[in-house]
Amino acid sequence: MTGEPRVVSGDGHVAGAGAGIGPRVASGAGARTGVGGRWHDGIVTTSTSSPLLIGRSGELARLHEAFEQANAGTPHTVLVGGEAGIGKSRLLDAFLADVAGQARVLVGQCVDLGSVASPYAPIKSVLRSLVADVGAPELLAAAGPAQGVLAALLPELGAAGADVDTPSVRGQLHEAVAVILETFSRETPIVVVIEDIHWIDSASLSVLRFLERVLSGGRILLVLSVRTEDVTRGHPVRGFLSEVERSRSVDRIELSRLTRVQVRRQLKAIAGEAPSDALVSTLFARSDGIPFFVEELFDLEACADGGALPDTLRDLLLSRYERLSDETQRVLRIIAIGGVRVEHDLITSVVALSAEQLDDAVREAVSAGVLAIDGDAYAFRHALVREAVLFEVLPGERPRYHSGYARAYESRAGERRVAAEISFHWLSAHDDARAFPATIAAMREARQTYAYATAAQMGERALELWPRVEDARELAGMDRFELVGRTASYLRNAGEEERALQVARHGLEECPTDNPHYARLLRDAALYRAALGRPGAIEELTEALRLVDPADATLAMTITTALAGRLMIDGRVDDALQAADRAHAMAVGAKRTAYASVSANIAAVSHAHRGELDAARAGLKQARQLAENEPNALLRYWVNASDLAYLLGEFAEAIGLAEEGMERARGYGVERNSGVVLASNAIDPLQAVGEWERADALIRRGLELDPPRVFQVYLLRARAWGMLWRGDVAAAAEAMRSLRPMAAPYVDIEVQTRLGIARVAAEVAIASEDWASAARELSPLFADDPAPAPGHALPLLWDAARVISAAPAAMPQPASRIRAQLASFTAWPTHDLWKAFIDAELTDDSETAVVAWSLAVEAARSPRAAVYLRPYALLQRARALIAGGARAEARTALDEAISAAESAGVGWIVGEAEKTAVRAGLTSGRVEPGSQVDDLTARERQVLELIAEGLSNRQIGERLFISGKTASVHVSAILRKLGASSRTEAAMRSAALR
Structure with a gap:
């Protein structure tokens, strides 16, 4: 790196030339920046600038703190915001100069191409810098199985492109970027700088959002700069900023304007001598403390002789420009049209000048401090100057210059993907005939790099141009309704299901029903509707199947398969089985093994829900064999096979299948989609066997990935259930209240969500002794007779029996209805287990109840029983003993229930057992002789009261103004003195002893 920083005193800091010079070249160990306005091999400028960084010592220190955290192995993100000219780039220059010898710096510059920017522009710049530093082979090796996807983004890597049929390759690209950064950060800390994210393209924004969530290891600092005033309401970056600011790993630095004292110091650093009070007053008033404006104003000769200053900001920004030759x-107007950073070779194709004339013009602009040289490209000294010069472009010049750039990009189209740039310039030149094919090409390029949001934007742009272009069908190479379908599909893949549905529905309104694309659009609209949790998907798929051209066997097969899947999910298993069998026959006849596997899978699950388990197992085995080389079908197999194993009570098998699928999902790069579904399928059996921490880790990871909404519902449901049985009933109730609006649409169309939400909500109400609410939550169980999905229905029947046992008047369904439902599930492997519990709940006589709960205790020893069932049965047996007057035996039984619950991590049972002991006037046999609340110190009593309120150590510390660690010491002392093994037990024993 050229230009080493010098040590200065105060809050001044030596940095690159000029405040906010703009683009920098960065590779290897650091960015190449200029010092003191000298010519060198990085950016070249001769602008009048302060050699010191004024008024930013605190902000610079925060950047260094973030770097130290990242260097210690905790990835960190810093947002540097502020208005134009405030010195964001200058601050970053200073920081990068400091860390140049300690870190590998990778810089990406966002490109201003209007509403649809070139996809992955800053990300490609970052990766190309890394390639230049470590080499293509090493980068590809780090990418692992995502090499093909990475090569699709950077064709110059030379690896084979990814198979377009690979599932959700966009997610694979995101994970590849994360893995690459983590891998190389093990050697050297990495600082990734993305400048001007107010211009960022949607594909790059998606990558940043992913990185901020998932980077959990590696020495990585992500620094983003943004012009705050440009991120207005509705701007895509606005939501991103709101999201990341809530993260503990994100620090936001908002640069403020300079004070009068700081402006004086800045002027002294520029001039080398103390400025007069009059000059400071004039420049401070006119610049409003914005460093770039201070420098621009100081450069005007009028400041020195007291002459008139520019009347407007635009006049100020153009003051240097207007001194130059015509x-x-x-040339500057042409460069301004070209963008933020324009390569020299591109300019030579647009400017009608000889090489010498162009060099002379550029040299004059650089000498005047208007233009900077950045490697082999030109950039304005500041983005504000470019914007001011853009206003100077005449209406007649604008289309001519844009046309020149479009032709120049067309001449290099084979070198790199530049269709987005060509489309932008032809549109700006108002040449629709040329813009249309360029836009179609840009759409295809974006699709090839899995930038679905950009592909959709280009598709919508092409649809707008369609009626204004002759021979649009020939130029596009497709029918307009095919373009509608593709655009909707790209929107869906970009996570814009609502917009995808709107586009598909709009296409259906215009498309004749006899058009071959109508049935396809109807199928797609149905799938988008289902993804949004909207009803009507089954009806639309049925209609699409009726209208499909019989000659289009492939489309008929896909519609039938989709219909079978929706019917299965809705609980209409008989209809699902018939549709799946038809789809399977079509797929086998067409030799489409992926669809044959999926249809066999759907049929197998339908057989299972009818209690035909031999047919279900045979069908899943067949689905697995057919899916061997079909990633989508293979993932579908793991999802359904692991879910069925859990419902059958085969917990170890369920965990193994889910984890196997999760590993493959990560390899495919679809951890955010199929991987999250498989994670949720692992969470339920993990909780069932008492692996609460492993389950929590999967929930946290899944939510960090920001999966589709329905997958978030699965995770949040499992989290609430875990909170409940571990003893935090209030938190579980709050979690369910928050979850309901999100889950509501899927409750209406998915039987598994309907019954899963009903179960957690009912059990939360039972734990809160809100029997009427519990009965209301259980109503979906009795909507159909017999209830579908026995694996989901059986525990709900137990919950219904619990309500009848505690509050018979609250439950509208009689015990006979529950027993009749139970009898319909005798073929299900967990039937006998749940029957033992239901029989015990519905037993009225106390003496008989002791026997019934003893049988339930034995039934709970089954490997198909979740860990909370045995402690629950022991507790209920103790309550039956109390009711029968066997107090001594009951106290022993309570101790046994508590021990079993603590061993399994089932805190709710511990609390219930302690409450039972208090109500019955019993104390646990484990209380040490002489243990009294009086033994506690005054502070310990305060802590005990807060424990009883359910506060954590951190919350106790905040309430008592002590550290969480000190609170933990007090908690340990309390447990020891009271002979309690848990916080809940301590609170209950203190009440009993008092």
């Missing part, structure tokens, strides 16, 4: 001004 030829140089014209």
Whole structure:
């Protein structure tokens, strides 16, 4: 790196030339920046700038703190915001100069191409910098199985492109970027700088969102700069900023304007001598403390002789430009049209000048401090200057210059993907005939790099141009309704299901029903509707199947398969089985093994829900064999096979299948989609066997990935259930209240969600002794007779029996209805287990109840029983003993229930057992002789009261103004003195002893 920083005193800091010079070249160990306005091999400028960084010592220190955290192995993100000219780039220059010898710096510059920017522009810049530093082979090796996807983004890597049929390759690209950064950060800390994210393209924004969530290891600092005033309401970056600011790993630095004292110091650093009070007053008033404006105003000769200053900001920004020759001004207007950073070779194709004339013009602009040289490209000294020069472009010049750039990009189209740039310039030149094919090409390029949001934007742009272009069908190479379908599909893949549905529905309104694309659009609209949790998907798929051209066997097969899947999910298993069998026959006849596997899978699950388990197991085995080389079908197998194993009570098998699928999902790069579903399928059996921490880790990871909404519902449901049985009933109730609006649409169309939400909500109400609410939550169980999905229905029947046992008047369904439902599930492997519990709940006589709960205790020893069932049965047996007057035996039984519950991590049972002991006037046999609340110190009593309120150590510390660690010491002392093994037990024993 050229130009080593010098040590200065105060809050001044030596940095690159000029405040906010703009683009920097970065590779290897650091960015190449200029010092003191000298010519060198990085950015070249001769602008009047302060050699010191004024008024930013605190912000610079925060950047260094973030770097130290990242260097210690905790990835960190810093957002540097502020208005134009405030010195964001200058601050970053100073920081990068400091860390140049300690870190590998990778810089990406966002490109201003209007509403649809070139996909992955800053990400490609970052990766190309890394390739230049470590080499293509090493980068590809780090990418692992995502090499093909990475090569699709950077064709110059030379690896084979990814198979377009690979599932959700967009997610694979995101994970590849994360893995690459984590891998190389093990050698050297990495600082990734993305500048001007107010211009960022949607694909790059998606990558940043992913990185901020998932980077959990590696020495990585992500620094983003944003012009705050440009991120207005509705701007896509606005939501991103709101999201990341809530993260503990994100620090936001908002640069403020300089004070009068700081402006004086800045002027002294520029001039080398103390400025007069009059000059400071004038420049401080006119610049409003914005460093870039201070420098621009100081450069005007009028400041020195007291002459008139520019009346407007635009006049100020153009003051240097207007001193230049007419030829140089014209070159600057052409460069301004070209973008934020324009390569020299591109300019030579647009400017009608000889090489010498162009060099002279550029040299004059650089000498005047208007233009900077950045490697082999040109950039304005500041983005504000470019924007001011853009206003100087005449209406007649604008289309001519844009046309020149479009042709120049067309001449290099084979070198790199530049269709987005060509489309932008032809549109800006108002040449629709040329813009249309360029836009179609840009759509295809974006799709090839899995930038689905950009592909959709280009598709919508092409649809707008369609009626204004002759021979649009021939130019596009497709029918307009095919373009509608593709655009909707790209929107769906970009996570814009609502917009995808709107586009598909709009296409259906215009498309004749006899058009071959109508049935396809109807199928797609049905799938988008289902993804949004909207009803009507089954009806639309049925209609699409009726209208499909009989000659289009492939489309008929896909519609039938989709219909079978929706019917299964809705609980209409007989209809699902018939549709799946038809789809399977079609797939086998067409030799489409992926669809044959999926249809066999759907049929197998339908057989299972009818209690035909031999047919279900045979069908899943067949689905697995057919899916061997079909990633989508293979993932579908793991999802359904692991879910069925859990419902059958085969917990170890369920965990193994889910984890196997999760590993493959990560390899495919679809951890955010199929991987999250498989994670949720692992969470339920993990909780069932008492692996609460492993389950929590999967929930946290899944939510960090920001999966589709329905998958979030699965995770949040499992989290609430875990909170409940571990003893935090209030938190579980709050979690369910928050979850309901999100889950509501899927409750209406998915039987598994309907019954899963009903179960957690009912059990939360039972734990809160809100029997009427519990009975209301259980109503979906009795909507159909017999209830579908026995694996889901059986525990709900137990919950219904619990309500009848505690509050018979609250439950509208009689015990006979529950027993009749139970009798319909005798073929299900867990039937006998649940029957033992239901029989015990419905037993009225106390003496008989002791026997019934003893049988339930034995039934709970089954490997198909979840860990909470045995402690629950022991507790209920103790309550039956109390009711029968066997107090001594009951106290022993309570101790046994508590021990079993603590061993399994089932805190709710511990609390219930302690409450039972208090109500019955019993104390646990484990209380040490002489243990009294009086033994506690005054502070310990305070802590005990807060324990009883359910506060954590951290919350106790905040309430008592002590550290969480000190609170933990007090808690340990309390447990020891009271002979309690848990916080809940301590609170209950203190009440009993008092």
